[in-house]
Amino acid sequence: MSAAAPERHRGRPPALAVRGLRKVYGDGFTALDGLDLEIPQGALFGLLGPNGAGKTTLIGSVCNLVRPTAGEIEVLGHPAGSREARAMVGLAEQDINVDRFLTIRQVLVYHGGYFGLGRREASRRADEALELLGLAGKAGKTALDLSGGMQRRLVLARALVTRPRLLILDEPTAGVDVDLRAEIWRVVRTLNQAGTTILLTTHYLEEAEALCDEIALIRAGRIVDRGSATHLREQYAATSIADVYSQALAS
């Protein structure tokens, strides 16, 4: 999506609107400090920031896994806690957190069932997602029988079963080889071109630059800057996003 995109989406609610989000954990640590973020529908949006900046806490808050201390979150105009919002968000977490005793097809079918899909529809979508991620040949295996890269694809396939309008990918390419990274990029682009809004976190700055039409930089629980890679490079008189990153996030 180009800079013209917000114009195209005028009048439609953003895919994600976060206002004044605060999260103070039980031990008193402030992980999100009044964070504001708006992501237009159709975006392929990258969130960059150092370890501990608050990315996973933000994602957890959007997906109702973390209870915010204050602030508002809306998904396509619906409060994040609502049934509508929950149905529209898909999350591929950083951890490979799948049931290792089920076949991978069952993992996907049960996930669909959990989100209210009938068995036949859940099965159809499970097969579709396995096909898209190149896992159809492993449908009857358990996650334990898969390589690390295949397990990562499985987590992504599971997030797709509900056909989310906002797909959140938390470090989808962490620790994967060059071929799988290219494969994940291909799937991400295909989904985005079909209209899915994507929010991804990554520590690979060149990945954000190559893949994302907009990038936000997060530090200490706040967004410190955002824009297209070109816009950010110009703004910081930088030659690369790595250079932008080190300037913007220098304390």
Ligand code: ATP
């Ligand atoms: P990474 O890139 O390492 O995944 P992140 O940007 O996702 O980091 P978070 O996982 O959101 O960062 O963590 C933000 C801060 O909140 C960190 O300092 C972390 O230690 C702290 N934190 C996270 N979960 C808890 C918790 N349950 N209790 C206390 N502090 C926590």
